[in-house]
Amino acid sequence: MKKLAIIFCAAAILSGALRAVVFAEEETIPQDTMDTRLMTMEKTPINKFFRGFVNTLTFLVELPASICDVTKRKGAVSGCTLGVADGIATSFVRLGTGLFDLVTFLIPPYNKPLLKPEYAIDSASDKMSSTAVDW
Numbered sequence: 001m002k003k004l005a006i007i008f009c010a011a012a013i014l015s016g017a018l019r020a021v022v023f024a025e026e027e028t029i030p031q032d033t034m035d036t037r038l039m040t041m042e043k044t045p046i047n048k049f050f051r052g053f054v055n056t057l058t059f060l061v062e063l064p065a066s067i068c069d070v071t072k073r074k075g076a077v078s079g080c081t082l083g084v085a086d087g088i089a090t091s092f093v094r095l096g097t098g099l100f101d102l103v104t105f106l107i108p109p110y111n112k113p114l115l116k117p118e119y120a121i122d123s124a125s126d127k128m129s130s131t132a133v134d135w
Contacts, residue, residue: 042111051118052101058120059095063087065124094120 041047066087071079097114117123 045105045110048101048110049105051113052098052103052105055094055098055115055120056102057098059091059098061120061124062090062094065127066090069127090123094123 063084064087067079067083070083070086074082094115100114115123117126
């Protein structure tokens, strides 16, 4: 029962801190001229947390994408050697940036990713956009 109470209190404190950070900009906007266009998801810590969470879960997508990309550009042998090495390195960089975003999601800026494209899935779709491979 004590553990449940501690978890509940920690969640309440985190929720209050998150709410204070998310809605901190509302104080600078006069109440009679509230512009909801300024309150976008990109400008909240939730965006940074979500980006970190998704990149941490999908970092391994970079491996086959890099293999495919190198194979398209340099051939099958290079794809099996250089592509694997590039994919492993890119995967670990993507994992690192995802973990960094998860740990620092309350610290601005919220809408500037460390890696571009922002998500591993977008990177994979860019690398594998044309599937024609010359064997």
